[in-house]
Amino acid sequence: MRVFLHVCCAPDLAVSYEKLIANGLDPVLYFYNPNIYPTDEYVKRLNEVKKLSEIWQLELIEENYDPNDFLDKIEAVKNEKSKRCYECMKLRLEKTKIEAKKRNFEIFSTTLLSSPRKSHYDIQSIAKKLEENDLTFKYINFRSNNGIKIGANICKTYNIYRQKYCGCSFSLNESQKYEEISKENNLKNLSNLLGESTAKIWFKFYKTDLLRIPEDIPAYLIEKTDLKILQYLKPQIVLIKKDIAKDIGILNNSRFKVGRWKGKAIIW
Known part of the structure; x- marks a missing residue:
């Protein structure tokens, strides 16, 4: 029908x-x-x-x-x-x-x-x-x-x-305000994790489409923060070398979650 x-x-x-x-x-x-x-x-x-x-x-x-x-x-x-x-x-x-x-x-x-x-x-x-x-x-x-x-x-x-x-324009404005607040909160959380000066260095990768490890972010930061740095940078895809992935417990290409953030890992 x-x-x-x-x-x-x-x-x-x-x-x-x-x-x-x-x-x-x-x-x-x-x-x-x-x-x-x-x-x-x-x-x-x-x-x-x-x-x-x-x-x-x-x-x-x-x-x-x-x-x-x-x-x-x-x-x-x-x-x-x-x-x-x-x-x-x-x-x-x-x-x-x-x-x-x-x-x-x-x-x-x-x-x-x-x-x-x-x-x-x-x-x-x-x-x-x-x-x-x-x-x-x-x-x-x-x-x-x-x-x-x-x-x-x-x-x-x-x-x-x-x-x-x-x-509508109202929801667009509300969305933009929410995004600004969210960005500020993630920088604050990253600063608490790494220190303010260090956080500002790496925050340029915030919500990047592709985050490469170790080319963009050194592996020691991933290990040191127990993946929490990804929670605050929120990349869509993490491209990670095989030996580094193994060390942090990522064994294959898959989606994974850290806190409230979900992303996709691609091992090479």
């Missing part, structure tokens, strides 16, 4: 797709997200949805992009995060319902149900008020049974861009 599916972004579509198919639902994708800021980000997210729609051969309907739709909707509550997010979801679901009826769909849903940032209670509360006798909202907990992990693996397989903030 066909379902008119509001799509907020490609990563959330990746989380939801397999569960929709498993429930016997054939999604027609509807991209309506006037909240996304700036325009370049909107285009980037739309293109990633297009990429998945082509891979899975799904019909994609793109709505006109007018940020004023969002800004007008949230004007009265723009300084209250929870209310702002609620009105943003309501706007997109209302538009999805209207377009679903125009196209004679009996079911509509949204990939917002995939996002760990969104309240299922709020989504269902909004959607139930939009239902009519000939149009119902399909609720599926896309996040259940490792849904987010499965979606992340799909994104890696198809090289899908995964955004770092929800979408």
